[in-house]
Amino acid sequence: MTTTKQGRTPGRPRQFNAEQAIETAQRLFHARGYDAVSVADLTQAFGINPPSFYAAFGSKLGLYTRVLQRYSQTGAIPIETLLQDDQPVAASLIAVLQEAARRYVADPAAAGCLVLEGGHCQDADARVAAGEWHAAARAKIQQYIARHHPKDALRVTDYMDTLMLGLSAKAREGDSLPRLLETVRLAGVALERILPA
Numbered sequence: 001m002t003t004t005k006q007g008r009t010p011g012r013p014r015q016f017n018a019e020q021a022i023e024t025a026q027r028l029f030h031a032r033g034y035d036a037v038s039v040a041d042l043t044q045a046f047g048i049n050p051p052s053f054y055a056a057f058g059s060k061l062g063l064y065t066r067v068l069q070r071y072s073q074t075g076a077i078p079i080e081t082l083l084q085d086d087q088p089v090a091a092s093l094i095a096v097l098q099e100a101a102r103r104y105v106a107d108p109a110a111a112g113c114l115v116l117e118g119g120h121c122q123d124a125d126a127r128v129a130a131g132e133w134h135a136a137a138r139a140k141i142q143q144y145i146a147r148h149h150p151k152d153a154l155r156v157t158d159y160m161d162t163l164m165l166g167l168s169a170k171a172r173e174g175d176s177l178p179r180l181l182e183t184v185r186l187a188g189v190a191l192e193r194i195l196p197a
Contacts, residue, residue, distance in 0.1 A: 016052065016056070025064075025067050026070055030075075082099060101184055115130050116134060116168045117130075141161075
């Protein structure tokens with residue numbers, strides 16, 4: 001979707017690209033959190049006025065849901081790729097945690113997981129929107145474990161969930177990749193014990 005910004009100065013009107021705006025919004029939401037980013041912040045970053053913003057996205061929540069969709073395609077951990085049925089389950093889960101650690105510290109200005117951190121929003125609707133993506137990722141992990149270790153699927157999924165939430169939080173606190181990977185290494189010892197090949 002492309003619209004133009006009507007200015008008072010002569011010359012060509014500035015082009016507004018919705019996809020570029022979603023990318024910009026993703027950086028803002030990831031860096032500052034949903035609650036700390038106002039519509040005024042967004043319109044200023046996009047170079048448009050509020051009516052144009054609402055025409056393009058409907059609401060701040062509408063934009064956020066599109067940001068979450070984009071994040072699932074560009075920034076989220078590729079869980080389905082990493083969970084390989086021809087690999088030991090523990091090894092695949094360790095690979096997920098290692099990739100999480102790497103991604104969570106890749107951009108110091110936007111550390112952690114956008115989806116997991118979205119679960120802390122004060123705005124209930126935004127929290128639900130992020131929670132849906134979180135639940136979908138969790139379900140993929142649980143289904144994968146259940147195919148190989150059905151009796152352990154729930155408790156190991158809970159463990160993975162706790163680890164990923166913790167890695168995201170520690171990344172946002174400024175922990176380095178080596179520190180996060182050491183946590184993953186220790187978690188891997190437990191996973192290999194619980195889920196023998």
